Amino acid sequence: MTSEPVISAKNLSLTFQTNDGPVHALKDVNLDIEKGDFVSFIGPSGCGKTTLLRVMADLEKPTAGEITVNGVSPEEARKARAYGYVFQHAGLYPWRTIGGNIRLPLEIMGVSKAEQDAAVKEVLELVHLDGFERKFPWQLSGGMQQRASIARALAFHADILLMDEPFGALDEIVRDHLNEQVLELWARTNKTIGFVTHSIPEAVYLSTKIVVMSPRPGRITDVIDSPLPKERPLEIRDTPEFIEIAHRVRDGLRAGHEDDA
Amino acid sequence: MIWVIAGLAIWAIGWWSNVLLSRRPKTRATGLAVPAIFGITLILIWECMVRGLEISPVLLPPPSMIAARFGVSTGILWEDFVQTVIKGALSGYILGCGAAFLIAVLIDRFPFLQRGLLPVGNFVAALPIIGMAPILVMWFGFDWQSKAAVVVVMVFFPMLVNTVQGLQATDHMQRDLMRTYAASYGQTLLKLRLPAAMPFIFNGLKIATTLALIGAIVAEFFGSPIKGMGFRISTSVGQLALDLVWAEIVVAAVVGSAFYGGVALLEKAVTFWHPSQRG
Amino acid sequence: MAGLWHRLGPIVTVVIAIFVLWYAGTLALNAPWAQDKAKRAGVELSFSELVADTMSQKKPKLPAPHQVGQEIWKTTGEMVVKGRAFSKRSLLFHSTVTLSSTLLGFALGTALGIALAVGIVYNRTMDMSVMPWVIASQTIPILAIAPMIIVVLNAVGISGLLPKAVISMYLSFFPVVVGMVKGLRSPDHMQLDQMKTWNATSGQEFWKLRLPSSMPYLFTSLKIAMAASLVGAIVGELPTGAVAGLGARLLAGSYYGQTIQIWSALITAAALAAALVGLIGLMQTVVLKRMGMVR
Numbered sequence: 121m122t123s124e125p126v127i128s129a130k131n132l133s134l135t136f137q138t139n140d141g142p143v144h145a146l147k148d149v150n151l152d153i154e155k156g157d158f159v160s161f162i163g164p165s166g167c168g169k170t171t172l173l174r175v176m177a178d179l180e181k182p183t184a185g186e187i188t189v190n191g192v193s194p195e196e197a198r199k200a201r202a203y204g205y206v207f208q209h210a211g212l213y214p215w216r217t218i219g220g221n222i223r224l225p226l227e228i229m230g231v232s233k234a235e236q237d238a239a240v241k242e243v244l245e246l247v248h249l250d251g252f253e254r255k256f257p258w259q260l261s262g263g264m265q266q267r268a269s270i271a272r273a274l275a276f277h278a279d280i281l282l283m284d285e286p287f288g289a290l291d292e293i294v295r296d297h298l299n300e301q302v303l304e305l306w307a308r309t310n311k312t313i314g315f316v317t318h319s320i321p322e323a324v325y326l327s328t329k330i331v332v333m334s335p336r337p338g339r340i341t342d343v344i345d346s347p348l349p350k351e352r353p354l355e356i357r358d359t360p361e362f363i364e365i366a367h368r369v370r371d372g373l374r375a376g377h378e379d380d381a
Numbered sequence: 382m383i384w385v386i387a388g389l390a391i392w393a394i395g396w397w398s399n400v401l402l403s404r405r406p407k408t409r410a411t412g413l414a415v416p417a418i419f420g421i422t423l424i425l426i427w428e429c430m431v432r433g434l435e436i437s438p439v440l441l442p443p444p445s446m447i448a449a450r451f452g453v454s455t456g457i458l459w460e461d462f463v464q465t466v467i468k469g470a471l472s473g474y475i476l477g478c479g480a481a482f483l484i485a486v487l488i489d490r491f492p493f494l495q496r497g498l499l500p501v502g503n504f505v506a507a508l509p510i511i512g513m514a515p516i517l518v519m520w521f522g523f524d525w526q527s528k529a530a531v532v533v534v535m536v537f538f539p540m541l542v543n544t545v546q547g548l549q550a551t552d553h554m555q556r557d558l559m560r561t562y563a564a565s566y567g568q569t570l571l572k573l574r575l576p577a578a579m580p581f582i583f584n585g586l587k588i589a590t591t592l593a594l595i596g597a598i599v600a601e602f603f604g605s606p607i608k609g610m611g612f613r614i615s616t617s618v619g620q621l622a623l624d625l626v627w628a629e630i631v632v633a634a635v636v637g638s639a640f641y642g643g644v645a646l647l648e649k650a651v652t653f654w655h656p657s658q659r660g
Numbered sequence: 661m662a663g664l665w666h667r668l669g670p671i672v673t674v675v676i677a678i679f680v681l682w683y684a685g686t687l688a689l690n691a692p693w694a695q696d697k698a699k700r701a702g703v704e705l706s707f708s709e710l711v712a713d714t715m716s717q718k719k720p721k722l723p724a725p726h727q728v729g730q731e732i733w734k735t736t737g738e739m740v741v742k743g744r745a746f747s748k749r750s751l752l753f754h755s756t757v758t759l760s761s762t763l764l765g766f767a768l769g770t771a772l773g774i775a776l777a778v779g780i781v782y783n784r785t786m787d788m789s790v791m792p793w794v795i796a797s798q799t800i801p802i803l804a805i806a807p808m809i810i811v812v813l814n815a816v817g818i819s820g821l822l823p824k825a826v827i828s829m830y831l832s833f834f835p836v837v838v839g840m841v842k843g844l845r846s847p848d849h850m851q852l853d854q855m856k857t858w859n860a861t862s863g864q865e866f867w868k869l870r871l872p873s874s875m876p877y878l879f880t881s882l883k884i885a886m887a888a889s890l891v892g893a894i895v896g897e898l899p900t901g902a903v904a905g906l907g908a909r910l911l912a913g914s915y916y917g918q919t920i921q922i923w924s925a926l927i928t929a930a931a932l933a934a935a936l937v938g939l940i941g942l943m944q945t946v947v948l949k950r951m952g953m954v955r
Binding site: 396399400402403404407411412415416418419420439440441493494495496497498500501504507508509511512513515516518519520591595598599602603604614615618623626630634638 | 666667669670671672673674675678689721784785787788789790791792793796798802803805807808811812815816883884887890891894895898906907910911913914917919922923925926929930933934937
């Protein structure tokens with residue numbers, strides 16, 4: 121790689137002070153994410169995968185080490201609106217229509233009305249929700265709500281998309297469908313994506329790079345570069361290559377658990 | 382005796398028809414019909430029992446007599462309505478709720494003030510504030526200004542507590558989302574926290590409607606010009622003109638329900654998105 | 661220690677601020693009268709004399725906190741010391757009068773409220789016909805007809821405690837009905853279905869599931885009901901010709917412009933409300949802790 125990494129963490133640590141003593145949510149994390157990467161973070165609960173994503177988004181402050189996003193600190197990146205963030209729950213405002221929800225970040229950023237209209241139309245098409253602009257979130261299914269929340273994160277054309285278990289609350293059939301759509305979206309927009317999940321097939325199917333993490337203290341145990349091609353039909357999950365990577369992820373997760381016990 | 386039997390019969394018919402209606406699947410029509418039948422049955426039983434048991438109208442006038450009195454006294458009732466409801470209750474309601482809302486938004490910026498005012502506000506909201514009425518009547522005179530002042534004091538704390546709680550009602554995720562947009566304090570307040578607070582704010586506004594009417598009427602017991610619903614009630618009780626008292630009560634009930642209903646309708650329009658309103 | 665300050669500090673600050681404002685208000689409101697008096701006497705008041713005067717007037721527009729405190733002590737503690745704790749001038753006497761009708765009305769209201777709530781939860785006809793009227797009954801300013809209830813009940817020979825308690829009851833049953841209906845309906849479908857799989861009778865379902873689940877709701881409503889009941893008792897005392905009770909003290913004070921008396925009755929009523937509501941809060945903590953609903 122010749123270019124600078126989009127996200128770069130060096131010896132990153134984060135310790136929460138709780139009533140039961142300090143909790144090492146992250147310890148000595150080193151990671152580079154290149155432009156256009158699709159990076160999955162996988163691991164059992166408490167391994168710090170969500171915390172790591174939140175540190176990148178400047179929703180948590182690291183207690184030691186360094187991290188840069190687009191070459192600057194996460195705070196500066198946040199203020200420059202460098203990334204879109206998708207939470208586990210859609211969190212759409214019930215008092216706004218789907219269109220109104222997508223418009224929300226644009227209003228805050230002071231984008232003109234005409235540009236707002238154009239952006240809403242564009243991202244609704246990207247997530248295949250055209251025609252639902254005037255519906256209210258509670259009139260939509262859970263999967264559609266989550267697609268709308270992805271559209272909201274895409275609306276302001278940030279180059280980075282951070283997703284924290286976005287499909288964790290959905291059933292598997294909807295989830296497969298959305299996974300396909302996310303890949304299609306990634307291919308069309310060429311964004312850098314950070315994706316937290318606890319599903320091995322999801323991580324392997326989506327990613328170019330899989331970061332395996334383990335708890336107490338939260339740390340990276342393995343980073344796997346996926347040899348799978350960029351074009352991935354759902355059937356790819358039955359190929360030997362896919363199964364081999366899945367095995368390696370599972371081994372990494374198990375190793376993390378063994379030295380925990 | 383016939384009246385008593387008629388009353389019992391009406392009771393039986395009313396209850397029986399409601400039992401039948403309530404067994405059927407609930408629709409809008411039965412939802413309205415059942416309480417309506419219940420109410421009408423009560424009034425008819427009242428009429429029959431007062432006539433049948435020959436209760437003195439000084440104690441409990443029959444509904445027909447109250448209706449007749451209402452018909453001939455509309456002038457007085459209107460005058461009292463304007464004095465008590467429009468001048469006293471409504472102006473106090475607007476002032477009190479408005480002030481509480483503004484102060485809630487102001488102290489929202491200062492967690493220190495919030496932590497101090499919320500428990501104190503909760504405490505004061507449970508106190509018999511109505512007792513302030515004689516003091517306020519002394520300060521602001523006998524006319525409607527003192528009634529409005531009583532209403533202001535009564536509605537202020539419930540409204541303040543509800544608004545402050547409402548402004549805290551957003552969850553972490555929603556506030557994190559605003560943070561990822563690098564939204565300013567004002568933007569977060571305007572676009573997220575105020576809309577999210579609306580169900581709480583309307584809860585306060587609804588509680589305040591009843592309090593406003595009570596405050597305006599009771600404050601008149603401590604002194605008023607020779608008009609107003611509270612004045613009319615206390616003097617008519619003294620003259621044993623209970624039919625006029627009941628006519629005033631009907632006005633109060635209708636106004637109270639309409640006031641409450643109006644705020645509830647507004648709430649439905651503003652917080653249509655809230656699960657409790659989607660039905 | 662830091663945690664305690666974090667919690668209490670702001671409250672203490674606000675309370676101190678209230679006292680400061682109160683004193684400032686005393687000065688501002690009573691000054692015109694003091695100036696007036698001085699002018700008529702032809703003397704010029706220095707600032708310290710002005711302050712001293714505003715804090716010690718006999719019928720001030722706004723009595724200073726310490727004046728009210730002295731009055732309360734004079735009509736409670738001192739009376740006890742003199743052995744006349746329940747004489748007609750004692751606030752203790754008036755408080756007991758108000759307290760007894762408050763408690764009676766509260767007990768009646770709570771009983772009525774729970775009974776109605778059980779009826780509404782278990783009987784569909786009751787639910788559909790009574791519930792809307794329970795809600796509508798509260799939009800009627802009941803306090804407005806308090807005088808009438810008192811007079812009518814007096815006329816049929818019921819006087820004393822009961823008429824006032826009836827008003828308290830009317831005010832306090834509503835929060836109990838609403839809270840208990842919500843509470844008795846708070847078990848979810850799964851819990852109710854589980855009862856069904858055990859073939860529990862509706863009585864068992866009530867005592868073992870619905871009633872325990874409703875406890876947090878019950879206590880919250882009881883606090884509101886108690887506060888409302890006290891208001892009812894005080895207003896109920898207004899039309900009885902100002903004989904006894906805190907409400908009567910308020911009315912008498914307002915007739916004769918005895919502001920210090922009004923304020924001391926008011927503060928006593930507030931203390932009474934706080935004590936009663938606090939007592940229920942204490943019971944709530946103990947009961948819910950025993951039931952394992954709070955830690």
